[in-house]
Amino acid sequence: MQLKKKEKIYRYSRQRERLLAILRATESHPTASWLYDRLKEEFPNLSLGTVYRNLSILMEQGLAKKIDAGSTFDRFEAKTSPHYHLICKKCGKIIDFEKRFFPEINDEIGRSVDFDIESHRIDFFGTCSDCRTKS
Amino acid sequence: MQLKKKEKIYRYSRQRERLLAILRATESHPTASWLYDRLKEEFPNLSLGTVYRNLSILMEQGLAKKIDAGSTFDRFEAKTSPHYHLICKKCGKIIDFEKRFFPEINDEIGRSVDFDIESHRIDFFGTCSDCRTKS
DNA sequence: GTCCGTGCAAAAGCTTTGCAGCCTT
DNA sequence: AAGGCTGCAAAGCTTTTGCACGGAC
Numbered sequence: 001m002q003l004k005k006k007e008k009i010y011r012y013s014r015q016r017e018r019l020l021a022i023l024r025a026t027e028s029h030p031t032a033s034w035l036y037d038r039l040k041e042e043f044p045n046l047s048l049g050t051v052y053r054n055l056s057i058l059m060e061q062g063l064a065k066k067i068d069a070g071s072t073f074d075r076f077e078a079k080t081s082p083h084y085h086l087i088c089k090k091c092g093k094i095i096d097f098e099k100r101f102f103p104e105i106n107d108e109i110g111r112s113v114d115f116d117i118e119s120h121r122i123d124f125f126g127t128c129s130d131c132r133t134k135s
Numbered sequence: 136m137q138l139k140k141k142e143k144i145y146r147y148s149r150q151r152e153r154l155l156a157i158l159r160a161t162e163s164h165p166t167a168s169w170l171y172d173r174l175k176e177e178f179p180n181l182s183l184g185t186v187y188r189n190l191s192i193l194m195e196q197g198l199a200k201k202i203d204a205g206s207t208f209d210r211f212e213a214k215t216s217p218h219y220h221l222i223c224k225k226c227g228k229i230i231d232f233e234k235r236f237f238p239e240i241n242d243e244i245g246r247s248v249d250f251d252i253e254s255h256r257i258d259f260f261g262t263c264s265d266c267r268t269k270s
Numbered sequence: 271g272t273c274c275g276t277g278c279a280a281a282a283g284c285t286t287t288g289c290a291g292c293c294t295t
Numbered sequence: 296a297a298g299g300c301t302g303c304a305a306a307g308c309t310t311t312t313g314c315a316c317g318g319a320c
Contacts (some may be wrong), residue, residue, distance in 0.1 A: 150301075
């Protein structure tokens with residue numbers, strides 16, 4: 001018999017609705033602190049804990065993702081379509097890239113290892129055009 | 136005229152030599168704290184700060200790498216050959232995978248974006264065989 | 271009425287850093 | 296002798312959490 005995990009119930013919150021809207025409206029892969037600053041304009045008493053708690057809920061719901069890009073702080077995005085990231089080593093900027101997706105490599109790799117592969121991420125590192133121009 | 140960055144001078148240290156040896160001898164992609172525990176067996180007065188400082192130097196020298204795998208703490212490795220990671224979503228274990236490398240995708244992607252790509256990382260997420268057996 | 275979400279503040283956890291003394295060069 | 300490296304401890308930062316209150320349902 002299977003143990004059924006209790007379904008978590010989410011209530012509506014204006015803060016979370018607006019947080020998601022802000023995250024969806026930017027392409028900058030912002031930090032929690034940046035989101036806090038934006039959202040605080042609408043909710044002057046907003047607390048940073050609320051931002052973190054709501055980001056966590058949005059991730060549970062599959063509406064937001066955390067990006068691990070080597071910074072000391074986390075960055076988030078709300079884009080759900082499959083895509084990769086171009087990460088600039090000079091300025092840390094993250095740019096979405098979705099012109100080519102490799103769904104086939106999960107299978108290709110999966111056939112050769114004893115590991116159930118569900119997904120993959122690819123990040124490209126280099127220098128963005130802005131930083132190239134500057135130097 | 137080009138500004139030449141002053142070359143950093145490194146001195147020998149027994150702690151760093153042994154740290155690298157320990158990192159090279161494991162396949163577990165350890166945390167700084169794990170390395171500290173191992174190294175402290177040889178240097179009873181060792182401080183965690185020394186581990187971090189030396190990891191940082193080893194990374195500058197290209198002898199160690201930090202792996203961003205979504206944990207709250209960093210993990211490190213000393214393997215220099217190109218390889219990818221299989222990351223278990225259940226237990227967090229990281230396994231090296233080097234049977235297939237895709238050097239060509241840097242060029243393939245690079246041709247279509249205004250971004251100088253130097254390298255890429257690929258991480259596969261899923262369930263390791265240990266965790267699959269358990270469930 | 272329940273009990274989830276919020277604000278506030280404190281705590282937690284990993285990593286960094288200032289300092290004095292030691293060791294490498 | 297110069298200055299990087301170390302241990303120790305304190306500080307720094309991001310993220311998490313306890314609590315009482317307000318809001319969603």
